[in-house]
Amino acid sequence: MSKVIDVKNLSKNFKDKKALSGISFEVYQGDCLALIGPNGSGKTTLFNCLLGDYHPSTGHIALLGMGARSPELREKVGILFQENLTEQKMKVKELLDFQKAIYPNPLTDQQIDDLLRFSDQQKDQFAEKLSGGQRRLLAFVQVLIGQPDIIFLDEPTAGMDTSTRIRFWEIVGDLKKAGKTIIYSSHYIEEVEHTADRILVLHQGQLLRDTTPYLMRAEEKVKVFTLPADYLPLFDEQAIEDLVIKTDTISFSSKNPQTIWDLLAEARCPIEDIEMTNRTLLDTIFENEKEMENGSSVKK
Amino acid sequence: MNTFQAILKQEYLINKRSISNLIMAIGMPVAFFLLFTTIWANDESMPADVAKVWIRQYMMQMTAFSSLSFAFFSLPFAFQEDRNGNRLRTIQHSPIPIWQYYASKIIGILVHFILAIFVVFAVGHFLKGVDMPLTDWLTSAAILFAGAICFMPFGALFAHIKSSQTLSVVANIFYMGMAVLGGLWMPVQSFPDIMQKMAKLTPTYHFNNLIISYFEKDFSSQSLLILLAYAMIVLVIALAVGKKLEVK
Numbered sequence: 001m002s003k004v005i006d007v008k009n010l011s012k013n014f015k016d017k018k019a020l021s022g023i024s025f026e027v028y029q030g031d032c033l034a035l036i037g038p039n040g041s042g043k044t045t046l047f048n049c050l051l052g053d054y055h056p057s058t059g060h061i062a063l064l065g066m067g068a069r070s071p072e073l074r075e076k077v078g079i080l081f082q083e084n085l086t087e088q089k090m091k092v093k094e095l096l097d098f099q100k101a102i103y104p105n106p107l108t109d110q111q112i113d114d115l116l117r118f119s120d121q122q123k124d125q126f127a128e129k130l131s132g133g134q135r136r137l138l139a140f141v142q143v144l145i146g147q148p149d150i151i152f153l154d155e156p157t158a159g160m161d162t163s164t165r166i167r168f169w170e171i172v173g174d175l176k177k178a179g180k181t182i183i184y185s186s187h188y189i190e191e192v193e194h195t196a197d198r199i200l201v202l203h204q205g206q207l208l209r210d211t212t213p214y215l216m217r218a219e220e221k222v223k224v225f226t227l228p229a230d231y232l233p234l235f236d237e238q239a240i241e242d243l244v245i246k247t248d249t250i251s252f253s254s255k256n257p258q259t260i261w262d263l264l265a266e267a268r269c270p271i272e273d274i275e276m277t278n279r280t281l282l283d284t285i286f287e288n289e290k291e292m293e294n295g296s297s298v299k300k
Numbered sequence: 301m302n303t304f305q306a307i308l309k310q311e312y313l314i315n316k317r318s319i320s321n322l323i324m325a326i327g328m329p330v331a332f333f334l335l336f337t338t339i340w341a342n343d344e345s346m347p348a349d350v351a352k353v354w355i356r357q358y359m360m361q362m363t364a365f366s367s368l369s370f371a372f373f374s375l376p377f378a379f380q381e382d383r384n385g386n387r388l389r390t391i392q393h394s395p396i397p398i399w400q401y402y403a404s405k406i407i408g409i410l411v412h413f414i415l416a417i418f419v420v421f422a423v424g425h426f427l428k429g430v431d432m433p434l435t436d437w438l439t440s441a442a443i444l445f446a447g448a449i450c451f452m453p454f455g456a457l458f459a460h461i462k463s464s465q466t467l468s469v470v471a472n473i474f475y476m477g478m479a480v481l482g483g484l485w486m487p488v489q490s491f492p493d494i495m496q497k498m499a500k501l502t503p504t505y506h507f508n509n510l511i512i513s514y515f516e517k518d519f520s521s522q523s524l525l526i527l528l529a530y531a532m533i534v535l536v537i538a539l540a541v542g543k544k545l546e547v548k
Contacts, residue, residue: 051393053389071397074393074394074395075395077393079390079393081386081389081390083386085385085386087385087386087387088314088381088385089313089314089317089318090310090313090314094310094313098306098309098310101302101303101305101306101309102303102306102307102394102395102396103394103395104395146394146395
């Protein structure tokens, strides 16, 4: 299996910010790789580096053995950008014809119709008049017309309605069968688990995990405890993480819940005082995101 | 169809559907031409042979004015729109060489110049009786075309502005300012002394002077050089700003 993307020790700094540090990974032909992480974790920066739009501050990127800015890559790499912006004043079929004209080996009209499934009337419409989900699907199909070998999808299903989303993942499934290499970023945990062969977890510019959905599920589950603050001294010598002390409660996570439980039982802590939840790494990441989105994190 | 043809076709379709832009860019100068020649160059205000020269000159000035609109507005707004949307980025990552993208935009504007010259000349000839030997028509058209090209670097410079509101303000200031100050609306001779001096600093004054001096049978190569110098200098600034703004 040939290596299509090789990233070694990639860092990207902006004036006041370390956007990426020390990222290394390899992608092989036919991989379907999901890039996940909260907003601000560096997903888009990483995409931009892989596309050659940003120069790495340190480190090295190679796509198909070439530098990210090589002109030969332009017919082999397809990108679906995050923002769902459609070209103005162009009809759907004109946009499709344009893509066919500029690539050396485009899909046939029949193949395009199989993907898009638009009526003739829809194809004669101005693209900007389509619904948000249809425009996104059109943008996706535009990317596929050139038959790129490597496909980057930045939050591909944002703004898609349910049926379009289902159709989208069907198409991705077909692309996987055809051996295309796909790298996508997502906020939706289900999309990652059912389609990705590999998962890269980014957090604050660092690669936290380079793993697979299976391995992620098998990872040690961490338990999160919330207890009355009086019990804090009990855990002085315990390896606990994310300790939060409030006026009347403490909360923390532990990889050894059994030990914590035993300590609490010994201290005769009533069961009503104990709050305990499961938390996988993905849960942690996506929960933080939701908290940041909602603006506060107080759950009583 | 190769990539250049494809992008030219797209450019053509987008422009064909933006006809409303042309109405302002060409319509306003045409309206001014008809209005002001009627007001200022009529039978009662000046002798017929003077009026003829005046009307012909005003026709040239309004053609020049309309080409400014394309250089100062159409060109930078088109670049800005592509940059704020995904179009520029998509093309940068497509097999289309980026020079073809820039060329397609420039060619689009050049076509607009030709269209403006054609329309204003036609209005001048058929509605106001402007009459010249064919060589004069063609030469003045060529001078207007070449002069208009010298203003495109300004558009290239303005294209770097990020916000469309700022661009609108800047473009309007230059558009109106240079046109009026350069003497395209009212003759420079009617300005107070200090403004006449300022006028001679504007590229529009020299643009206008190319036409005036041609018809006086004493073509001003000095004005030509000054206009070219403006174009070169602004082009260099535009390219330098572009380099500096590139995010790496």
